[in-house]
Amino acid sequence: MTTLAEHIIVAGAENRPPMLKKSMYDSWARRIRLFIKGKKHDRMMLNSIDNGPVVYLTIEENGQTRPKKYSKLTEAQQLQDDCDVQAMNIILHGLPPDVYALANHQDAAKDIWDRVKMLMKGIELSYQEHECRLMTMQQVQVNTKFLNALPSEWSKFVTDVKLAKSLYSTKYDQLYAYLSQHERHANEVRITRERYLDPLTLVANSPTLYNPSQSP
Known part of the structure; x- marks a missing residue:
């Protein structure tokens, strides 16, 4: 369920995608989707993120097989392709420079989205491991202090x-x-x-x- 605060964030940043904070990936992912929902053709952009871009049909030309050119696509296919590019731009504009450098080489919105998710989930696991180690160190310090006293x-x-x-x-x-x-x-x-x-x-x-x- 979308919270009132999230609606306010989207309303106040109509032309600016929310910036990713590494410790708040899940919140950022929801906010990006809310940001897209305020745009034209939002369903098609979200479809690109979830299911991937248009699959271009291949054609035979001069004895070689290659994807269809953009100009040869139907209007509906061109629109879906445009929406994929727009979704890519929105996601990339919401990434800090170090994460952008690791994700910008992807060719589709879904690939970028999945790449960022994988990177951020890995960071979350690192945070959890660090916290676990910190708790372990605190435990041994308490026990040692108690025994020495x-x-x-x-x-x-x-x-x-x-x-x-x-x-x-x-x-x-x-x-x-x-x-x-x-x-x-x-x-x-x-x-x-x-x-x-x-x-x-x-x-x-x-x-x-x-x-x-x-x-x-």
Whole structure:
């Protein structure tokens, strides 16, 4: 459904096709179609974009096969050919220079339209991949900051987590739930250290070092 804003854009730019912004291809494609709908023979231009140009019949001349000349086409065929050229001009005038340079060598409105779509969809995928990587980096930074902030009695368990879990894909709440299973043992380590400040005394009074991998 066409929005009021899109109607206003078209009405205010009657002779100027909307300019493509790489991050807004779908919006631009709708606006181009709206722009064409305000022109004479709009259906024929849209038909050129969707289905391609007139297919010229071939003729035999001097032993060679070649397409019919424009002057030999019927009036209806000439009109459709003119509409294809006009649609090409509208699309090309709505492209920024770098995209224009990649699409202007096409010979039909449909070919230009499909080329621009392919280029822009590729850029959208690149944006999505970049955002995904950015979210992954944010996740590992949060996890690392959380682990590094834990007191020294958690050092064994932090090491175990780094070996057993991926800090890039594990969510913060999952990390917390995993560590909370070892909270009792971490508290025992802390209490023992507070009781025996001398490291040699601590070792002498520690029965068996706790191994996180043996925890349920």
